[in-house]
Amino acid sequence: WGRAPESGMLHSRVKLGDMVEKKALLGRVHDPYSGEATPVTAHARGVIIGRVQIPMVHEGEALFHIARFRDDAEEVAEQVESFQQSHGGDEQ
Numbered sequence: 001w002g003r004a005p006e007s008g009m010l011h012s013r014v015k016l017g018d019m020v021e022k023k024a025l026l027g028r029v030h031d032p033y034s035g036e037a038t039p040v041t042a043h044a045r046g047v048i049i050g051r052v053q054i055p056m057v058h059e060g061e062a063l064f065h066i067a068r069f070r071d072d073a074e075e076v077a078e079q080v081e082s083f084q085q086s087h088g089g090d091e092q
Helices: 073-086
Strands: 008-012 025-030 037-041 046-051 062-067
Touching: 008 037, 025 062, 046 073
Parallel strands: none
Antiparallel strands: 008 025, 025 037, 046 062
């Protein structure tokens, strides 16, 4: 799980089933008081298999779960997307 670097409002750029590269921008945590935004980046290459659903996050909270694969990560991403669609999930 990638964790929140700061507390604030999460603005996600990825959804479940997306393939991400290491250090890719997953979203930003915005401080509602200062207006500053802290980037959240991927710690590894893989597929997003879990993510927080509530936009208000606290420092250290789990935000994105990335499954890492050695072979054919593209096929795994397609299977995750297919599973989501068959179970009514088009969550972002």
